[in-house]
Amino acid sequence: MYNAGNYIDRYYEWIVSSISSESEILLLKLEAIYAFTSRKISIENLVDLCESDKLTVEAVLHKLYPVIVSDDFGYYVFHNDVRLYFKEVIRANSNFANVIDSVTSSIIKNETLDEFKYDILFNLNLETHNLDKIFEFYNPDYIIGSINYQIPIDRLVDQFSNVVDLFKGDYDFEMTHRLSLVSTTISKLIECVNYYEQEKRFIEAKMSSKLTHSEKYVLKSSDAITQIIDDIYKLLKMNECERAYKLYDEYFSSLEIEKTLTDDDANQNEFEKIGYICRFYNPDVLRQLALDDCYVAFVTGWLDASANFCSISDIQQTFTFHTYGIADLHNYVSVITKNPNISNETIAFLSTKLCSSKHISIHTLTELCFSMLLKKIPSEEIQSILHEAVIKMDFFGSLGGDISEYKIHGIQGFFKAYFCLYKYDNTIDWDTLYKETLKNKRITAANRGYEPAIQLKELAENINSLFYDSEGTYSDIIRIACDLTYFTRNRAGSCNDCGTFEVLPYFKRVFLQYFVNAPEYAENTKLCTDLLNIFTGKDPHYIDELAQLYYLFDKKELFLQIAEFWCGSNGIVWQNEYDDLEYICTHIASLLNKFNETEFANKIQKIMNLRILGYVGRKDYTLNGLLECYKFLPNNTEKILSYGMNLLTLCDYANEIGDNRVNADDALFDVACELGFKYLDALFELKNTPDNLTYWRQEVLSVLYDKIDKLFTNDDQRILLYKLTNAWLKAEIENNEHRPYNNELETLYDYNHRLIDSISDADIKTKLIANGNCTPNMKDADYLHSHEKKDEQYSYILDRLDTEGYTVENEKEIAGILMYHNGSLYSLIIEIVEHLPDQSKKEFISKYVIPYLVSDSDYGFRSHGQMYIIKQVYSYFDINDWNVLFDNIFQRVSKTRNDLDYFYYLNDDIEFLVLYFYLQNNSDKIVQLFMDRSEMHLSFISSSNAILIEHQHINVDEKINTFDDFIKKQLGDIC
Structure with a gap:
């Protein structure tokens, strides 16, 4: 029987056999490299990968032709069959392991080869099935580094799944900790990519390099018209014009795309896309397109695409439509006039075109006129039209113009018109017009937006005067720059009311253009020096328009x-x-690139890319796994001085840039208090500052009252605590109506009540009661001392366990409850374990609790309280129980391939389970577990040590040994 595959393999073998035995190791390396990548690799990179010289590598590659071919971008295998052949060859070679080690070493020690980690390095080492070798590089930094090469998250998840497959059936549980570090990093990356809406950079299906459905398959256009249109549109939006044209030519070269859909409201969105596409590939279509219900939708897409076409002939082609949406034309003018490639002549032509048209929005003309005057393009005709509109009061909404347009452009439109006509007619009463404009915006002297609105008008006058008349001293210019930067000192909410954030960008453009029009400005060095204070001073701001001045003046x-x-x-x-x-x-x-500082610019770009990984501004619980681990560290000074400060550094950073929902402060104060008052004092002094003082005092009092019975064993000590409490929480301050959200009055009452209740001396107790502030609100008091009411539904089985023991009948009853349960039973299970005799607990947990834990775990062990059960009973688990739990997690990895968001639940389970496995089996390594997790989080915030992080550090006062010492330091003579 004819077998083409055998002949092909013999052909490959014949080519390879032509290479001398002296080059055997080099050949094996090349085979190993190309067995696991389809990319093109430059000769320079191949030399580094193989650790050989260029001439030798080139000689071997030439002999491998046509198995390996090349072009301007590098060497590559000409067919996928070659890769498969190379895999079979190297797997059968006795030197394969050594080759893997050699190529691995080359990649790891050479940063210029980092991009090969994500195919060649990973795939080669996966072949070894050796987790030790894989985890030498497969770590959080591996995932973080992938960001700069835009490795799709889908591929990272696939690789994670491949590593998990190596665990199945033969667990090395210490390796699960390393795996959890990787899973946490992937989970964090997915969360950040979703939060910052960067899917197009990291999710394969949304990346521009991903083939669209229409590119992958030959479609019947009549059945898949919407899909094809959508794919072409997406490619054009991603600037993949060549690919878009191939699709257009394939499906619409003999078919009129604009006639492929019926004219109805359901197809409005599709007609927008068709309009966009036709502007690229069928620009004459509007000359014969019928005016129907979808015509305006078509023109919406047409105008959106037309901003890419900036010549005079392009403008002529664009304006072949008959009717349009007002907002669409305005957006088109706004975008095209900012296009750096458009010439002044084209803008002037566009102005003539619009001025000769009827019913053009005044605000659209204003947008165009603004740009023309900035560039000093003659604009008398358009100014004349604007002037007439202002004189007739047509510009100001309820005074006679289009109120719907006014609501869109409002105050911003006023200031652009003010700029456009500033020198055209000095008799216009701009103050009156501005007040009417504000009135339409419902801003009067009684409103909070009024004051900044008036200052905004003053700033506009100064900028217009500077631009047109060059009036103003050097000090005036600095004042304008400061006003543009710090205008929100008038309070952001008030500024927002009067449109500040929409208006200031226009002011900044005018300010910058003034200097562009006057590049020989005499005091440019002094100006750039003085502006440094805005960028690097006490209240630094980065304003790009001001930064452009440094390039303009070559500073x-x-x-x-x-x-x-x-x-x-x-x-x-x-x-x-x-x-x-x-x-x-x-x-x-x-700007650095313009200054030819490309190395610095590239460094910034790389760090910026990595900074996508961090703590997000919405319910971030990432630090929970680290905090839980911290709680189990041995109680020694290192726990607060070293590990505690690492934890606090991370939490403070997460609080500063995100919405961190993990509060480590309680745990830190608890540890400090356990270690002694010198450590409590040291931690308190760390943030004994005006910004943190109130909250930090509350933390100290909270931990002292939590441990009141342990720390304060006599009345004298409790009286000192009473003095501290009432010195730090003053009733007259807390009972302030202006502090409704920070009122600690009830806390003060409760603390005093609890403390007085613990005093044994009746006279002292009476005296303290007389001071007042010690009667807690009963509702709050009940809450403070409340306890969870037990579910009475299954109380009978608990009673039977107490009276009858763990009998066969009771076991069957419990088995039935657990099998047919509806909802979470974690409280009941914990109580059953507590009621069982010690000799029965292990058997019950393995036989019933473990199956219960995995029976309803689709959304993780946290979803139905399984984690609470594990926390209570993990000490009874044997190795088979752990196997079942980890198996359950790993079997769910496949879900992440279709639902990346599911990775959160997966990681949550791995991180949690690893901690409790270590607590039972590797408790001596819990410190290392914490340090590894801490280092991972530090890699998040430092972009793998690319930026410096300031670590928290406490100073222990050796004079503080007792609570008396602490009180004297904090209260002085009061005590």
Whole structure:
């Protein structure tokens, strides 16, 4: 029987056999490399991967032709069959393990080869089935580093699944800890990518490199028209024009795309996309398109695409429509006039075109006129139309114009018109017009937005005067720059009411353009030096329009100071959320590139990419696993001085840039209190500052009252605690109507009540009661001393266990309850275990509790209280029980391939289970577990040590040994 595969393999073998035995190891390395990658690899990288010289590597590659071919981008296998052949060859070779070790070493020790970690390195080591070798590089930094190479998260999840497969059936439980570090990092990356809406960069199905459905399959256009249109549209939006044209040419070269859909409201969105597509590939279509219900939708897409076409002939082609949406034309004008590729002549032509048209929105003309005047393009015709509208009061909504348009453009439109007509007619009463504008916005002298609105008008006058008349001293220019930067000192809410955040970008453009139009500004050095205070002073702001001045005036050294202050290893930008730092870093890197500081710019870009991994601004619980681990560390000084400060550093950072929901402060104060008052004092002094004082005092009092019976054994000590409490929580301050959200009055009453109740001396007790402030609100008091009421539904089985013991009948009853349960039974299970005799607990847990734990785990062990059960009974687990639980988790890994969000539940379970496995079996390694988790989180916030993190540190006062010492230090003579 004819077997083509055998002949092909013989052909490959014949080519490979032509290479001399002296090059056997080099050949094996090349085979190993190309067995696990389909990418093109440059000769320079191949030399480094193989640790050989260029001439030798090239000689072997030439002999491997045509099995391995090359082009301008590197060497690659010409067919997938070659990769399969290479895999079979190297797997059968006795030197395979040594080759893997050699290539692995080459990649790990050479940073320029980092991009090969995610295919060649991983796939080669996966072949070894050796978890020790894999985890030498498969760690949090591996996942973090993937960000700079935009490795799809889908691939990272697939790799994780491949590693998990190596665990099945033969657990090395210490390796599960290493696996949990990787799973936490992947889970965090997925969360951050979703939160910052960066799916197009990291989710394969949404990446521009991913083939669309229409590219992968030959579709019948009549059945899949919507899909094809959507794919072409998406490709154009991603600037993949060549791929988009191939699809368009394939499906619509002989079919009129605009006639493929019926004209009805259901297809409005599709007609927008068709309009967008036709502007690229069928620009003459509007000349014969019928005016129907979907015409305007078509023109919406048409105008959206037209901003990409900036020549005069393009403008002529764009304006072949008959009717349009007002907002669509306005958006088109706004976008195209900001296009750096558009010429002044084209803008002037666009102005002529719009001025000759009927029913053009005044606000659209204003947008165009604003841009023309900035660039000093003659604009008398358009100014004349605007002037007439202002004189007729048509511009100001309820005074006679289009109120719907006014609501859209409002105050912003006023200031653009003010700029456009500032020198055109000095008789216009702008103050009256502005007040009417504010009135339409419901802003009067009684409203909070009125004061900043008036100051906004004053700022506009100063900027207009500077731009048109060059009036104003150097001090006036500095004042304008400061006002543009710090205008929100008038309070953000008030500024928002009067449209400040929409108006200031226009003011900044005018300010920058003034200097663009006057590049020989005499005091440019002094200006750039003085503006440094805005960028690097006490209240630093990054304003890109001001930063552009440094390039305009060639002040590179001064700008490097700004770049280092913001984006250096200790730059302040890294303390921001990703959205904010992305804007700043992108603009700073762009200017650095203009200054030919490409190395610095690339470094910023790389760190910025990594900064997507961190703590997000919405319910972030990532630090929970670290905190839980911290609670089980041995109670020694290292727990507070070293590990505790690491934990506090991470929590403070997460609080600063995100919505951290994990509070480590209670645990830290508990540890400090257990270790002694010198450590309690040291932790308190760490944040004994005006910003943190109130909260930090509450933490101290809370831990002291939690341990009141243990710490304070006589009346004298309790009286000191009473003095501290009433010195730090004063009734007259707490009972202030202006503090409704921070009122600690009830806390004060409860503390005093509890403390007085513990005093044994009746006279002292009476005296303290007379001071007042010691009667707690009964509702709050009941809550404080309440306890969970037990579910009475199954109380009978607990009674029977107490009276009859763990009989066969009782076991069957319990088995039935657990089998047919509806909802969570974690409280009942814990109580049953408590009621069982010790000799029966282990058997009951393995036989019934373990199956219960895995029976309803689709959304993790936290979803139905399984984690609470595990916390209570894990000490009874044997190795088979742990196997069942880990198996259950690993069997759910496959779900993540179709639902990346599910990875959160998966990681939550792994991280939790690893901790409790270690507590039972490797308790001596719990410190290392904490240190590894802590290092992982530090890698998150430092972008794998690319930026410096300031760690918290406490200073222990050796003079503080007792509570008396602590009181004297805090209260002085009061005590």
